[in-house]
Amino acid sequence: MTSDPPPGKPSGRPSLVQVAQLSGVSVKTASRALSGEGYVADETRMRVQNAADQLGYRINGIARELRRGAKTSTLVGLLSGDLANPFYSRLASGLERELRRHHLQLITASTDEDPALERELINTLLERRVRGLVVASTMAAHGFLAAERRHGIPFVFVDRPPVGLAADAVLLDNREGARQAAAHLIAGGHRRIGVIGDLSRLSTHRDRITGFAEAMEQAGLNDWDEYLLEDAHDTAAAVRAVGELLSREPPPTALFTTNNRITTGALRGMRGHPSPPALIGFDELELGDVLGVTVVTHDPEEMGQQAARLLMARLNGDREPPHRVVVPATLLVRASSEHPPPPN
Amino acid sequence: MTSDPPPGKPSGRPSLVQVAQLSGVSVKTASRALSGEGYVADETRMRVQNAADQLGYRINGIARELRRGAKTSTLVGLLSGDLANPFYSRLASGLERELRRHHLQLITASTDEDPALERELINTLLERRVRGLVVASTMAAHGFLAAERRHGIPFVFVDRPPVGLAADAVLLDNREGARQAAAHLIAGGHRRIGVIGDLSRLSTHRDRITGFAEAMEQAGLNDWDEYLLEDAHDTAAAVRAVGELLSREPPPTALFTTNNRITTGALRGMRGHPSPPALIGFDELELGDVLGVTVVTHDPEEMGQQAARLLMARLNGDREPPHRVVVPATLLVRASSEHPPPPN
DNA sequence: GTATCGCCTGACAACGATGTCATATGTCCG
DNA sequence: CGGACATATGACATCGTTGTCAGGCGATAC
Numbered sequence: 001m002t003s004d005p006p007p008g009k010p011s012g013r014p015s016l017v018q019v020a021q022l023s024g025v026s027v028k029t030a031s032r033a034l035s036g037e038g039y040v041a042d043e044t045r046m047r048v049q050n051a052a053d054q055l056g057y058r059i060n061g062i063a064r065e066l067r068r069g070a071k072t073s074t075l076v077g078l079l080s081g082d083l084a085n086p087f088y089s090r091l092a093s094g095l096e097r098e099l100r101r102h103h104l105q106l107i108t109a110s111t112d113e114d115p116a117l118e119r120e121l122i123n124t125l126l127e128r129r130v131r132g133l134v135v136a137s138t139m140a141a142h143g144f145l146a147a148e149r150r151h152g153i154p155f156v157f158v159d160r161p162p163v164g165l166a167a168d169a170v171l172l173d174n175r176e177g178a179r180q181a182a183a184h185l186i187a188g189g190h191r192r193i194g195v196i197g198d199l200s201r202l203s204t205h206r207d208r209i210t211g212f213a214e215a216m217e218q219a220g221l222n223d224w225d226e227y228l229l230e231d232a233h234d235t236a237a238a239v240r241a242v243g244e245l246l247s248r249e250p251p252p253t254a255l256f257t258t259n260n261r262i263t264t265g266a267l268r269g270m271r272g273h274p275s276p277p278a279l280i281g282f283d284e285l286e287l288g289d290v291l292g293v294t295v296v297t298h299d300p301e302e303m304g305q306q307a308a309r310l311l312m313a314r315l316n317g318d319r320e321p322p323h324r325v326v327v328p329a330t331l332l333v334r335a336s337s338e339h340p341p342p343p344n
Numbered sequence: 345m346t347s348d349p350p351p352g353k354p355s356g357r358p359s360l361v362q363v364a365q366l367s368g369v370s371v372k373t374a375s376r377a378l379s380g381e382g383y384v385a386d387e388t389r390m391r392v393q394n395a396a397d398q399l400g401y402r403i404n405g406i407a408r409e410l411r412r413g414a415k416t417s418t419l420v421g422l423l424s425g426d427l428a429n430p431f432y433s434r435l436a437s438g439l440e441r442e443l444r445r446h447h448l449q450l451i452t453a454s455t456d457e458d459p460a461l462e463r464e465l466i467n468t469l470l471e472r473r474v475r476g477l478v479v480a481s482t483m484a485a486h487g488f489l490a491a492e493r494r495h496g497i498p499f500v501f502v503d504r505p506p507v508g509l510a511a512d513a514v515l516l517d518n519r520e521g522a523r524q525a526a527a528h529l530i531a532g533g534h535r536r537i538g539v540i541g542d543l544s545r546l547s548t549h550r551d552r553i554t555g556f557a558e559a560m561e562q563a564g565l566n567d568w569d570e571y572l573l574e575d576a577h578d579t580a581a582a583v584r585a586v587g588e589l590l591s592r593e594p595p596p597t598a599l600f601t602t603n604n605r606i607t608t609g610a611l612r613g614m615r616g617h618p619s620p621p622a623l624i625g626f627d628e629l630e631l632g633d634v635l636g637v638t639v640v641t642h643d644p645e646e647m648g649q650q651a652a653r654l655l656m657a658r659l660n661g662d663r664e665p666p667h668r669v670v671v672p673a674t675l676l677v678r679a680s681s682e683h684p685p686p687p688n
Numbered sequence: 689g690t691a692t693c694g695c696c697t698g699a700c701a702a703c704g705a706t707g708t709c710a711t712a713t714g715t716c717c718g
Numbered sequence: 719c720g721g722a723c724a725t726a727t728g729a730c731a732t733c734g735t736t737g738t739c740a741g742g743c744g745a746t747a748c
Contacts (some may be wrong), residue, residue: 002428013414013495015733015734015735016734016735016736017734023696025698025735026621026697026698026699027698027699027734028697028698028699028700028734028736028737029696029697029698031735031736032696032697032736033732034735035735037688038695039694039695039696039697040696040697041695041696041697044696044697049696056491056492056494056495058467058469058470058471058736059471059734059735060410060472060473060733060735061471061472062406062410062472062473062733062735063408063410063703063733063734063735063736064411064734064735064736065703065735066404066406066407066410066702066704066705066734066735067702067703067705067735067736067737068703068735068736068737070357070406074452074468075472081434082437083427083436083440084430084433084434084436084437084645086428086430086630087585089427089428089430089432089433092427092428092452093427093454094428095372095455096427096452096453096454105451105465105468106439106451107419107449107450107451107452107455108450108451108452109440110437110440110441119681121449123402124405124418124449127400127402127403127404127405128405128406128419128676129404129405129406129484147400148400148402150400151400152357152395159653209722242630264630264631264634266411267631267634268633268634271633271634273735283733285630285631286430286629286630286631287608287611287614287629287630287635289615289669290608290611290612290615291631291634291635291641292564292634294653301428307649315742329745356706358707359702359703359704359705360704360705369727369728370716370727371705371706371726371727371728371729371730372705372706372707372728372729372739373726375704375705375706376726376727377704380708382723383724383726384725384726384727385725385726385727403704403705404703404704404705405711406704406705407703407704407705407706407733408704408705409733410703410704410705410707410732410733410734411704411705411706411707411732411733411735413704413705413733434731490724499690560709575733594719597741612747615748682702
């Protein structure tokens with residue numbers, strides 16, 4: 001039985017109640033008029049519309065969603081390691097574009113590759129009742145998500161597969177890409193190939209190492225891990241790693257770097273070197289063509305798009321066993337891998 | 345296999361009511377037990393907790409937010425042109441990191457530089473009752489947002505200033521950065537300097553052109569716009585623009601490219617050219633140091649952080665007139681700008 | 689005249705959580 | 719012993735919207 005709002009303090013946003021009062025109709029009629037539901041007299045509709053405009057009314061999406069149920073949410077969450085990494089931002093871009101075609105919106109959050117933070121963020125997003133989740137996970141196990149899926153929230157894993165949970169995934173053919181890189185260097189006459197890798201716990205990293213090792217061992221180069229340095233998670237660490245490898249005796253004649261940050265670090269570390277090793281990097285670089293860097297390339301936007309498609313299928317009732325989409329990663333030869341090893 | 349949910353029953357998620365029933369307490373007590381509010385017997389709390397775990401209960405953030413009021417939302421929206429552009433993704437990254445310190449989360453959405461889409465997205469985010477909005481706007485006017493602000497939702501504009509609306513903004517010193525670039529080229533002896541610019545309606549673009557023109561005119565080079573090409577919004581267009589400029593007679597001896605996409609296109613277009621012009625680009629490039637590209641550099645992460653700070657201040661009750669933070673943009677000289685014009 | 693139908697409107701409940709208030713035990717102190 | 723106080727619990731209203739149902743009214747059909 002409050003009379004007036006406190007004078008001078010308009011603060012609160014107007015609700016349908018205010019609109020209804022001002023236009024002299026019931027709340028329900030106001031709702032009908034504004035939502036375009038049928039059976040409202042034209043004259044009434046206009047009165048309501050005017051009142052709404054006058055008050056600056058805007059529907060409260062929170063209330064609407066509560067009333068209509070979770071299935072009407074338009075939010076999809078994306079968890080990724082670091083938005084500033086072009087790989088993730090391109091993935092996000094492809095994902096968002098495809099989702100928008102279905103009138104869904106993307107929430108992104110960065111985990112900084114921190115499993116604890118990742119779990120916390122997943123929980124927050126689930127509490128927000130997102131419609132679905134796309135996860136580039138850094139975690140060792142995802143069993144705790146099983147309960148969520150039983151409640152109907154679909155997950156799609158991207159870049160890294162789910163562990164201990166059967167769920168859709170969009171993955172790169174990391175092993176094959178790395179295999180091609182190594183095979184190409186071997187064919188070019190290289191025998192001592194340095195490898196600089198990311199955090200060894202990441203499955204993508206391990207797969208790339210596996211593919212590399214496969215090619216090496218097939219060529220009889222069983223000591224391939226002599227020049228292997230792992231856990232170079234940022235560019236600075238990669239710069240240091242290159243320095244260390246190149247100062248060995250004998251130095252490697254070629255380098256394989258397992259992601260874009262590391263390749264960038266390697267290029268930086270090799271600047272001005274009198275006889276730089278041949279180089280192949282995993283992931284395309286923004287200026288890879290200008291620099292002439294041979295890379296294992298793939299299409300992050302497409303990964304995002306595929307993830308969106310898998311998600312949409314689930315939202316539309318797909319109950320099949322988990323799908324797994326593998327996106328190719330292929331060698332793109334440029335100049336950096338083409339100088340042969342120095343005669344020895 | 346775990347027992348599936350009852351067939352045909354899509355199994356809505358359990359609410360507090362179910363938890364309360366299972367543990368034999370009232371809904372309110374269940375709420376208290378789970379939210380950590382005081383005055384719940386230890387034994388009761390444990391019974392409730394067990395019931396919640398057993399049912400896979402997760403609080404409904406939508407309902408909570410409706411009950412508690414909009415001021416408890418933890419969402420902040422970011423609208424930007426294209427997440428795949430490293431400038432925006434780095435800005436988003438800085439923003440998100442700072443917001444997280446205050447337990448806020450970021451929703452991002454891309455506008456593709458499309459004003460209609462931008463407006464639609466802003467509306468959607470406002471309906472979601474975000475706590476605040478950070479906007480890198482592509483629009484010509486923002487007056488329609490005035491009503492929102494009166495209802496207490498703070499806006500921060502980044503990269504591009506608000507038009508027809510007094511609001512906080514974090515901007516780059518575009519004019520000064522461009523002025524420095526031009527002055528440096530002029531000091532190096534260049535007289536015919538080509539400029540390739542973005543969409544001419546974007547204020548950032550116009551400011552950069554203004555700064556460039558200032559330096560040129562101060563040096564008495566009043567025909568500076570003879571080599572000006574605008575509206576090269578993507579890399580491919582920039583490649584074409586370079587081709588056109590370099591085929592003129594006489595060709596420009598230097599180039600100024602007004603953003604990272606254009607610089608990339610210019611580098612691509614100049615590849616293999618016998619006597620490439622000197623080059624300065626606006627925005628740092630991922631491999632700018634390795635390529636030796638002189639750039640006007642600045643810190644997108646810092647812009648994001650500053651935007652977050654302005655937003656936090658407003659959320660904490662700051663009622664001062666709009667703040668405007670200007671982030672410096674300064675010349676970083678590398679090799680690409682240092683070859684003098686050919687003797688002519 | 690009354691039954692029927694299409695159009696239009698409103699009262700009410702509900703979504704799920706929580707703030708407010710009331711009540712029911714104790715316990716401690718004067 | 720009576721009052722003050724801390725603890726523990728529950729009934730109920732509420733946030734803003736929309737689905738359900740129940741009318742009212744005029745026009746048409748029988």
